[in-house]
Amino acid sequence: MKLGKVIGTVVASTHVDGLEGVKLLIVQPLDKKRRPKGRPVVAGDGLQIAGYGEIVYYVSSREAALAMPQNTFVPVDDAIVGIVDEVHEDPGR
């Protein structure tokens, strides 16, 4: 999983089966210091409550479909798994 920031939403009224009612968010991937890194992705909101500007962590590929709450297969390849309260850095040495 990686850190990301919700920077927008996507509405796609014409879509394949399985995406009905799925909240789609634009997520900007972040590095471990929460700086933008890489291209934004469109992620399914597995929690249904991730909001604009929130720092989240998301999972990709097949696991994204498993992160979605619907009990049907949701064809997404990125999905938000949790909202980050804090990233505690401790290099330990």
Added chain:
Amino acid sequence: MKLGRVVGNVVSTVSNPLYDGRKLLLCDLVDERGRDVGDYLIAVDNVGAGAGETVLVLDEGNGARQVLDWPEGAVRAVVVGIVDRVDLG
């Protein structure tokens, strides 16, 4: 699997239910000499790894689900070992 170093953890109270109470470790990915390769992963801890420790990170869903016993879990990266030593030829 990948070599990583634990450099922190992610605190998250609102998350996929499976993640409740699980420690999420922030791991730098490192090479065989322990040098940072410029990438990181958030991995579910399964061995009680601490900050600064070099760890083995399994970054594949099926294995992760078996290790955590989450048959339908949305998980890919799991810390599966703490490295004591790396010997290079």
